[in-house]
Amino acid sequence: MWEVIREVYDPKENYIYETLFTLANGFVSIRGIEEFSSTYKPLTFVAGIFDGYKAQVPELVNLPNPFGINLYVENERINIDFLKMTKYQRRLNLRSGVLSSYYELSTLGLAIESERFVSRKSLHRIGIKYTIKSIGFKGKIILENYIDNTTANNLFDPANKVQHYKLQQIGSLKPGIYSVVKTYDRKHKIAISSSLLGVGQNNDNILLDRKYIEIGPNPTELYTCFLNKNSSITIYKFVTIFTSRESEKPFEESVSELEKFVAQGYETELEEHQKAMESIWENVDVTIKGDSSAQLGIRFNIFHLFSCASNDPTVSIGARGLHGEGYKGHVFWDTEIFMFPFFLYTLPNYAKNLLLYRYNTLEGARKNAYATGYKGARFAWESADDGTEVTPKWGVDYLGNPVRIWTADEEIHITADISIAIVNYHIVTGDDEFMKNYGVEILLDTAKFWISRLEYNNNMDRYEIKKVIGPDEFHEHVDNNVYTNYLAKWNILKAYEYYHWLKERDKGKLCLLKTLLGISEEEINKWRLIAEKIYIPRKDNQLLLEQFEGYFNLKDYVVTEFDEKGMPVWPKDLDLSKLQETQLIKQPDVVMLILVLPDEFSYDEMKKNYEYYLRRTMHKSSLSLPMYSIMGLKVGDTRNAYNSFMKTLLVDLENTHGNTHLGFHAACAGGAWQVVANGFAGIRVRKDGELVLDPWLPEHWEELSLKIFWKGVPLKITVRKEEIIIESLRETDVIVKSKLYHLKEGTNRIKI
Incomplete structure (x- = not known):
């Protein structure tokens, strides 16, 4: 296929x-x-x-x-x-x-x-x-x-x-x-x-x-x-x-190259x-035996995704790839959260270039922070060639009315999203030189931004982040969006961790960074104490996370009807101009947080939040379905997970969003690969650095096979109903179904 x-x-x-x-x-x-x-x-x-x-x-x-x-x-x-x-x-x-x-x-x-x-x-x-x-x-x-x-x-x-x-x-x-x-x-x-x-x-x-x-x-x-x-x-x-x-x-x-080409x-x-x-x-190939539609679909998405990958560390991948004018070729969080994992595990050199683009536009990020009254580095919601904010100020809503676009002002979680990609790159590749020369600087400067962006609530003895937009863009100007707050906390704590990591390995480099960024060790130690007091909204301190402060007080709609393509239909009595006043969401927000930082949450938390927010998600972004597919596989909702996966594969092949003419949905393609790798193959990396496999195959799939790079070594992983076959070029460890296995060089067969 x-x-x-x-x-x-x-x-x-x-x-x-x-x-x-x-x-x-x-x-x-x-x-x-x-x-x-x-x-x-x-x-x-x-x-x-x-x-x-x-x-x-x-x-x-x-x-x-x-x-x-x-x-x-x-x-x-x-x-x-x-x-x-x-x-x-x-x-x-x-x-x-x-x-x-x-x-x-x-x-x-x-x-x-x-x-x-x-x-x-x-x-x-x-x-x-x-x-x-x-x-x-x-x-x-x-x-x-x-x-x-x-x-x-x-x-x-x-x-x-x-x-x-x-x-x-x-x-x-x-x-x-x-x-x-x-x-x-x-x-x-x-x-x-x-x-x-x-x-x-x-x-x-x-x-x-x-x-x-x-x-x-x-x-x-x-x-x-x-x-x-x-x-x-x-x-x-x-x-x-x-x-x-x-x-x-x-x-x-150009002329010289043409002459050589003709000759x-x-x-x-x-x-x-x-x-x-x-x-x-x-x-990069993924083979799926027993499902020809899925086989062609995943190859189609992979083909167009790697077609966008450049050897140039000063460019990145726009939301619509190099395929159309959608979003004007701008780079979003899509790159680091949705596309980057594919490159990290299959083409790590290209993954490094994507991160170097962010490093090479760090001055633009610093300008963004300064222009909005903050310190450190604030990455643009939409970035072009120099990293300064290029989000349009105006657009149109679902009714065609002109609306002010607030994402540049408020959708600041992208700064932590990039930090997540940097840390994941280091864990998966073990590239210490990258962290010394580029990664730690970004982590420290983004943490500096978050520290300046936090507001202290004296009455509650906590730090808050007000007036933001989370991944769910139906709700603007909200306070304490849980995705944003949690990632800000994580970003600050990782900066603290890597500060001391660099201190142990290269004190000279750290000294230069401290001077460049205007920070001190005393300040860094305070960051950790501040991070621990960042407010994380929950429902009465229970398993259910509150998307943002006051979300549970909004008018509650539950999705009950679907169109011929299986996509949610707006509730009949809903006023689309007042989405802000409802619990309906555009795409995963809390669920996205759990997927990005899976080790931070228990299985019960995953299941509770998945079930609650799925019933309120309209999937009005192509980024939505692949993430719910992965989470569905994690919590046992396998039927919905497979259906969401197939819809993800067909977003462009069947033009399901009606806008394929504007370009390829590159982040959706990255999400499709993540469903295969992190969902069906069950690949993930624990925060302690251990590689984990916990696969599940649809009934009609005979076999799933893909290759990943782990610490610089290619591993070919083949999943069957009763066994996993892992081909490795050297000895390494892997956890399969919660059991630790020591892989030998060559072919390893593990019964599941």
């Missing part, structure tokens, strides 16, 4: 499939546009290229479209929107990272095959291959190759459309074409070069009468070629992209790309 296939062409569905068929390599992405259609929204992104020109906030720039190509038969452009196709098919091969298309145009006597890839080996290269076959046609075909420099941002929001770049230079490469643009605010230069090769069945050139023209801002080259009956011709399109972020001379680099050949680069893809899949 390696292919996502589209076999019925409906132009109205193009925008959805553009997301599903996006190809990316962590550096550049190209939407899966139908180049022979007039119904498409071309999006070309390079990670880290943001600009704010005439926009409400900086956004990931939609760069020129290098895929411009037209075919003319009898001087009419081929447009599949208006031509009868005898056969149509597009196939995304997840294993190879190749998108293939087939168009049989019987009225023209032609069939066109195409394939494209964005190289995972040479990140600046994109290759496209077209094979034009005669099925009765004989005559002249005009090929038009161009770079579209008219692209703009906010294609699905035309009232806010803006072009973030200005044209610097276009021209002919003899053969080939190029375009150089420069963003207005950030002054990034982007150079794109493209060239065609065409061969017939005798492998000789068939591109004749080259003509270079400039149509408006678009460099264009046209060729004439001839096709005989029952024969075929092949056109190769080579594209290279460089920017001033990685090169001082992006134009020269090396399309097929050679494709082969290298596929080898690189195989190497990645060797580490």
